[in-house]
Amino acid sequence: MAGSRVRGINLPLRRVAKLCAAMLFVLLAHITVVQAFGSPVLNADRRNERPLIARFDHPRGDILTYDGTAIATSRPTGHGPYLYGRLYKSGELYAPITGYVSLHRSTGIEQAQDAVLSGDDTKVKVRSMVREEPVEGADVRLTIRERVQWAAYRSLKETGIPGAAVALDPATGAVLALASYPSYDPNAFTTFDRDRLAATTRRLKQTSSQPLLNRALNRLYPPGSTFKLVTTAAALASGEYTPSALVDAPTRLRLPGTPTYLENAVACGDARPTLTYAFQVSCNTAFANVGLQLGQDLLRDQAEAFGFNAPRLTIPLATTPSRYPPAMDRAQTALAAVGHHDNRATPLMIAMLSAAVANNGVLMRPYLVDEVRLPDGSIINRAGPVPYRTAVSTTLAKVLAAMMTTVTHKGGTGTGAAIPGVEVAAKTAILETVPGMEDYALVTAFAPADTPEVAVGVVLEHPGSRANAVASIARAVIEAALA
Known part of the structure; x- marks a missing residue:
């Protein structure tokens, strides 16, 4: 009797025990799911203060120019809960590069290099653990040369015209300058006052001049006559043309299958100039005819060899891909050959x-x-030159360089970029006579032509009668790089 009563009592206990075990398993499983998969969402939740406090409880690494000047650094706030804030030197000058780090967002290098700047990178953490020191962010040294960056931004700002300028070391790919105008002061985003931060963000986003837009990397422009460099490369590579070959350059060219005419902005000799002369004075009809002769596929192949239609490029800032159109009819092919169809390029691409x-x-x-x-001076990462793509052969590159120098000589369209005592190679574009297209001014150039040290791309938006200022900006950037 006693045994049957015990078994009767134990049966409910066993059921309760099983239920408790099942509930405990569900609880542990839920905790595991939250810890493994839900933590990123919880950490990103703006109501969660702990990650924010941890983010600002130690100094971030400095961002420095190639010359060694700290243009982004941390400073104590003097009160909690956020112990360190960010300070940007010459904020507007470097804003498209440094970006900013705020309570809920980061941009620019602050975002692209956040792991090393914050100290979250594995290499940085390991060094701190080995040395038994508090975690500090590593410093990021840029390729930006102060003198070149200042020349690029100052020249843009003096015009008062929205635009961008990029300077590269052609031998390595190092970015010597990256300027976008109008710009903004990233110090406005370092406040820990949420209402003030929201008001600043709203004001800058609603500003019609779009100061937060990095025009150098993320705005696409019609390349105009700068694209004739690509068309010329395709023509010479085809074997059907030489620099001295005569090309058809009528005053007006009717686009195939349309009632529309393409016109030359300047006189093109006797309508049968050499390819070199057509390049020097930028004959639209000549290069439209060349494009029709070559066909869209050859033009597209050459454009892609220069980097058009390439997957997203990071430097490590993300860039918007430049594009050359897919399938086109003959009229569109003619326009694309002179950069007047749906071709689009960033100033970096220029x-x-x-x-x-x-x-x-x-x-x-x-x-x-x-x-x-690292703070102790040891280097944990160093960049090196990496080939991106072969655009043209060495022989063809030398021919193109020689043709580009004629543009800055007397009679060329780019004399404003000429520098006494320095041979400058260039190709300019002023889009102001194309129906239905907004006006832009562009220039791509490098110098010295025989031993290149710098290559530049400059774009001005809606310059009107001051379109020629684009060449002056290129000249100023080149002079700063060569000084």
Whole structure:
């Protein structure tokens, strides 16, 4: 009897025990799921203060120019819960590069190099553990040369015209300058006052001049006559043309299958100039005819060899891909050959055109970070030149360089970029006579032509009667790089 009563009592206990075990398993499983998969979401939740406090409880690494000047650094706030804030020197000058780090967002190098700057990178953490020191962020040294960056931004700002300028070392791909105008002061985002931060963000986003937009890397422009460099490369590579070959350049060219005419902005000799002369004075109808002769596929192949239609390029800042159109009819092909169809390029791409020619046809991958250095001075990462793609052969690059120098000589369209005592190679574009297209001014150039040290790309938006200022900006940047 006693045994049956015990068994009767134990049965409910066993059921309760099983239920408790099942509930415990569910609880542990839920905790595991939250820890393994839900923590990123919880950490990113703006209501969660702990990650924010941890983010600002120690100094971030400095961002330095190639010359060694700290342009982004941390300073004590003097009160909690956020112990360190960010300070940007010459904020507007370097804003498109440094970006900013705020309570809920980071941009620019602050975002692209956040792991090393914050100290979360494995290499940085390991060094701190070995030395038994508090975790500190590593310093990021850029490839930016102060003198060149200042020349680029100052020249843009003096015009008062929105635009961008990029300077590259053609032999390595190092970015010497990256300027975008109008700019903004990233110090406005370092406040820990949420209402003030929200108001600043809203104000800058609503500003019609779009100061937060990095025009150098993320705005696409019609390349105009700078694309004639690509068309010329395709023509010479085809074997059907030489620099001295005569090309048809009528005053007006009717686009195939349309009632529309393409016109030359300048007189093109006797309508049968050499390819070199057509390049020097930028004959639209000549290069439209060349494009029709070559066909869209050859043009597209050459454009892609220069970097158009390439997958997203990071330097490590993300860049918007430049594009050359897919399937086109003959009229569109003619327009694309002179950069007037749906071709689009960033100012970085405009600089890369010259960089490829300057480096004997080999385009080096652009990069913005030179090295990453720990607080004790030891280097944990250093960049090196990496070939990106072969745009043209060495022989063809030298021919293109020679043709580009004629543009800055008397009678060329780029005399404003000429520098006494220095041979400058260039190709300019002023889009102001194309129906239905907004006006832009562009230039791609490099110097010295025989031993290149710098390649530049400059774009001005809606310059009107001051379109020629684009060549002056290129000249100022080149002079700063060669000084």
